[in-house]
Amino acid sequence: MTSTLNIRNVAKKFGAAPILRGVSLEVPAGSTCALLGPSGCGKTTLLRMIAGLEQPDHGEISVGRRVLTDRSTAIAPEQRRIGLVFQDGALFPHLTVAENVGYGLPRSKEAGQRTAEVLGLVELEEYADRYPDELSGGQRQRVAVARALAPRPEVLLLDEPFSNLDADLRERVRHQVMELLDELRITTLFVTHDQEEAFVVGGRVAVMRRGQIIQQGSPAEIYDHPVDAWLARFVGEANLLPAISHDGAALTRVGRIPTASAVEHGSLVMVRPEYLQLRGGGEGVVKSVDFFGHDTAYAVEGYGETLTIRELRAPRFGVGDRVSVAYAGGTAVAFPA
Amino acid sequence: MRAVSKSPRTAAWQAKATGALPKTAGALVGLLFLSPLAYLAIEATRAGSLSSIAEAQAIRPLLRSLLLATAVATITVLVGTALAWLATRSDIPGRRILAVAAALPLAIPSFVAAAALRAALGVGGLIPWLPRPSGFWGALVVLVVVTYPYVYLPVAAALVTTPPDVEDAARLLGDTPYRMVRSVIVPQIRPATVSGALIVFLYVLSDFGAVSLMRYDTLTRQIYSSRLADTDTALALGLLLGGLALAAATVERRLSRSRAPYNSARKPRSYQLGRTRWPVFAVVASFLGTVIAAPAVVFLVWWLRSSLAAGSTYPSLAESLAALVTPGLNTVVAACVAGLSAAVLLLPAAYLAAGRESRVGFFASTAIASAFAVPGLVLALAVVYWVVQAPAVVASLYQTFPLLILVYVLHFGVQSHRTSVAAIAGLPRKYREAARMLGAGRFRRFATVDVPLIGPGVLAGGGLVLLSVAKELPATLLLAPTGFDTLATRVWNAAEGGFLGDVGVTSLGLLLLSGTLTWVLVLRPMQRNISPAD
Numbered sequence: 125m126t127s128t129l130n131i132r133n134v135a136k137k138f139g140a141a142p143i144l145r146g147v148s149l150e151v152p153a154g155s156t157c158a159l160l161g162p163s164g165c166g167k168t169t170l171l172r173m174i175a176g177l178e179q180p181d182h183g184e185i186s187v188g189r190r191v192l193t194d195r196s197t198a199i200a201p202e203q204r205r206i207g208l209v210f211q212d213g214a215l216f217p218h219l220t221v222a223e224n225v226g227y228g229l230p231r232s233k234e235a236g237q238r239t240a241e242v243l244g245l246v247e248l249e250e251y252a253d254r255y256p257d258e259l260s261g262g263q264r265q266r267v268a269v270a271r272a273l274a275p276r277p278e279v280l281l282l283d284e285p286f287s288n289l290d291a292d293l294r295e296r297v298r299h300q301v302m303e304l305l306d307e308l309r310i311t312t313l314f315v316t317h318d319q320e321e322a323f324v325v326g327g328r329v330a331v332m333r334r335g336q337i338i339q340q341g342s343p344a345e346i347y348d349h350p351v352d353a354w355l356a357r358f359v360g361e362a363n364l365l366p367a368i369s370h371d372g373a374a375l376t377r378v379g380r381i382p383t384a385s386a387v388e389h390g391s392l393v394m395v396r397p398e399y400l401q402l403r404g405g406g407e408g409v410v411k412s413v414d415f416f417g418h419d420t421a422y423a424v425e426g427y428g429e430t431l432t433i434r435e436l437r438a439p440r441f442g443v444g445d446r447v448s449v450a451y452a453g454g455t456a457v458a459f460p461a
Numbered sequence: 462m463r464a465v466s467k468s469p470r471t472a473a474w475q476a477k478a479t480g481a482l483p484k485t486a487g488a489l490v491g492l493l494f495l496s497p498l499a500y501l502a503i504e505a506t507r508a509g510s511l512s513s514i515a516e517a518q519a520i521r522p523l524l525r526s527l528l529l530a531t532a533v534a535t536i537t538v539l540v541g542t543a544l545a546w547l548a549t550r551s552d553i554p555g556r557r558i559l560a561v562a563a564a565l566p567l568a569i570p571s572f573v574a575a576a577a578l579r580a581a582l583g584v585g586g587l588i589p590w591l592p593r594p595s596g597f598w599g600a601l602v603v604l605v606v607v608t609y610p611y612v613y614l615p616v617a618a619a620l621v622t623t624p625p626d627v628e629d630a631a632r633l634l635g636d637t638p639y640r641m642v643r644s645v646i647v648p649q650i651r652p653a654t655v656s657g658a659l660i661v662f663l664y665v666l667s668d669f670g671a672v673s674l675m676r677y678d679t680l681t682r683q684i685y686s687s688r689l690a691d692t693d694t695a696l697a698l699g700l701l702l703g704g705l706a707l708a709a710a711t712v713e714r715r716l717s718r719s720r721a722p723y724n725s726a727r728k729p730r731s732y733q734l735g736r737t738r739w740p741v742f743a744v745v746a747s748f749l750g751t752v753i754a755a756p757a758v759v760f761l762v763w764w765l766r767s768s769l770a771a772g773s774t775y776p777s778l779a780e781s782l783a784a785l786v787t788p789g790l791n792t793v794v795a796a797c798v799a800g801l802s803a804a805v806l807l808l809p810a811a812y813l814a815a816g817r818e819s820r821v822g823f824f825a826s827t828a829i830a831s832a833f834a835v836p837g838l839v840l841a842l843a844v845v846y847w848v849v850q851a852p853a854v855v856a857s858l859y860q861t862f863p864l865l866i867l868v869y870v871l872h873f874g875v876q877s878h879r880t881s882v883a884a885i886a887g888l889p890r891k892y893r894e895a896a897r898m899l900g901a902g903r904f905r906r907f908a909t910v911d912v913p914l915i916g917p918g919v920l921a922g923g924g925l926v927l928l929s930v931a932k933e934l935p936a937t938l939l940l941a942p943t944g945f946d947t948l949a950t951r952v953w954n955a956a957e958g959g960f961l962g963d964v965g966v967t968s969l970g971l972l973l974l975s976g977t978l979t980w981v982l983v984l985r986p987m988q989r990n991i992s993p994a995d
Contacts, residue, residue: 216896
């Protein structure tokens with residue numbers, strides 16, 4: 125059974141400092157939503173409120189038709205049927221893998237069966253009798269996911285579950301776990317501060333900043349149409365070019381750029397580095413060249429702000445070369461001054 | 462205000478209910494620990510006996526107590542710090558063994574050391590040409606030997622956790638070694654030194670065994686001798702001593718506050734002793750050898766001498782060993798029951814104190830700590846007067862086993878309390894939260910998360926109480942049921958009566974017991990935490 129998670133107008137202050145200022149979010153049944161934000165934005169507090177470990181001052185949280193939190197209700201965490209995967213797993217150190225996974229199951233004959241089944245899902249059957257300190261970091265997080273899934277929760281919450289793993293391992297474990305959650309079609313809220321991770325795991329991404337959700341949408345929407353300059357830079361590299369309005373497009377120092385939104389005088393137009401290209405000779409000067417193997421990033425001066433340009437090829441120019449920058453197509457957005 | 466709950470099974474309701482139980486328990490525990498001294502204060506004021514404090518008869522013992530306590534504390538700071546530095550930071554030969562051996566005198570009760578010293582020297586002793594020690598100097602030597610580990614242990618721990626980067630930085634910034642020690646090392650170990658010194662100060666103030674056997678008339682000895690003949694004076698002196706001890710404990714709390722040392726991945730720096738390496742080793746080895754082995758040798762000699770002497774009226778070897786069984790068992794039973802009771806009874810208060818913002822928890826912790834600062838003799842005295850004057854039901858408890866255990870728990874409870882608080886505070890919140898999210902209610906969380914993860918720490922704290930009780934003398938003398946001998950009271954009675962053979966065999970038994978307990982409960986855990994640098 126999986127149900128829709130609904131958060132309506134949740135607010136919370138710690139002392140005088142507002143942590144959450146009226147957050148509303150819906151995660152449809154069976155879907156995955158990534159909650160993305162810088163540290164201290166309130167995303168973990170929101171997660172703990174859904175879990176019932178904290179109480180909001182205002183607002184309502186419900187799963188399906190069950191109200192978990194509102195003005196007159198505060199269901200205890202242990203009665204919410206919500207699974208939570210902690211940042212470092214929080215596996216009980218004194219219990220074996222199987223005992224950890226079986227912890228949330230009622231004592232019955234089926235408990236052992238369910239434990240084996242869930243361990244099978246994360247491919248750790250042969251580790252059932254190990255203790256957490258005998259596992260690798262990636263295995264531990266998979267056990268933590270299995271433990272949260274075992275009691276068949278209606279909603280699964282993940283609190284930066286892979287951030288303690290090395291980059292390479294993180295990608296593999298994340299891929300395996302997210303594929304599994306997709307198959308199980310369980311309503312999932314995934315908290316992260318890593319933009320790349322949010323884009324990979326989330327069918328939908330909600331971006332939080334200073335206690336508010338500032339934008340929700342698909343990863344592509346957020347990347348191509350961020351609501352403001354801060355978000356544009358938070359989810360990727362961005363060039364912000366001063367522009368004037370001209371014939372329904374933006375006129376900038378690198379030429380005419382068609383934008384999705386209306387341009388006013390003094391607007392800034394955001395262009396991603398891969399939507400710009402270089403030509404030899406011109407008013408720009410190459411200040412740095414970073415070669416990453418699959419692409420090359422140039423920093424170019426001479427257009428007001430230093431511009432970043434990415435090309436899917438090996439370096440063609442060196443530091444000090446004169447170049448000109450041109451718009452190469454792709455989405456650009458204008459932000460009002 | 463939080464949301465008001467409709468259903469009784471809600472988080473807010475649970476939080477309220479969970480809070481009420483330990484709070485009541487914590488408040489009761491706090492009052493219990495304050496009650497003996499409060500009673501003493503009320504009685505002493507009512508009897509008007511406070512005026513006798515001002516009389517000359519109280520001044521001299523008071524000055525003697527202060528003089529002895531100050532002298533012992535000063536010398537132990539030097540001895541303890543020097544040994545700690547050698548054991549953790551120097552290249553002295555056999556450093557690992559030294560690190561453990563230096564803490565062993567913790568196992569020697571002061572009256573046992575005093576009895577050994579008096580048996581060793583003087584006419585008829587092992588070294589007859591030296592005078593039999595007594596008075597100030599005798600008490601000083603004995604008390605330094607048995608208390609310096611209270612400085613040594615915390616300072617060694619502080620020296621091990623001091624990050625070497627700071628010392629390197631000081632040297633690179635141009636400090637001479639001497640200035641570096643003064644500006645970097647001394648400030649880092651000062652909290653440990655100060656708190657160790659004040660524990661020694663309290664120990665000496667409350668010591669009864671050593672000063673009695675050395676016939677040095679401190680406040681404690683005065684209280685004991687005047688307790689029956691002159692109740693008013695005993696009460697007044699007890700109150701004075703208790704007040705003094707509480708003042709010292711308060712000072713300790715203020716001075717020993719320290720910044721948490723941050724952990725450094727690197728091992729602390731080790732220094733070369735150079736040409737002095739072997740001479741220093743010789744001094745330290747003979748000091749520790751004497752302190753640890755001498756009491757055992759003295760007792761063995763006296764015991765063998767008296768039981769093997771021709772035509773001796775002394776019991777045979779087998780008989781004197783058999784005579785150890787009952788007091789030995791009594792000691793073990795009393796110590797185990799007290800240790801376990803302290804660990805269990807103080808658990809609610811420990812939970813409160815581990816939570817950050819509980820006033821009741823703070824109150825309970827302070828009350829528990831203050832009962833430790835009050836000398837065992839004074840505590841026992843207060844409980845005796847209190848119980849005897851209480852209604853018959855309570856009065857019938859006088860000189861019963863439960864009352865003895867209660868006084869042990871009151872006096873040594875803080876050792877268990879501190880360890881339990883650390884264990885509880887050290888349990889990350891996430892485990893209880895993870896259990897909650899998996900549907901575990903309050904009792905299941907306690908049974909499956911708290912008990913297994915906190916249990917070992919709580920029991921270790923009870924173990925420290927157990928060790929203290931095994932060595933305890935004055936409260937046991939005052940409160941033990943008639944005919945209930947412990948090893949400690951046997952040693953004291955034999956030493957008072959001059960039966961050195963009995964002193965010998967009983968002390969050996971006691972040293973064996975407390976030595977084993979110290980090894981298991983203090984030194985093995987310590988080795989794990991502060992094994993010296995390589």
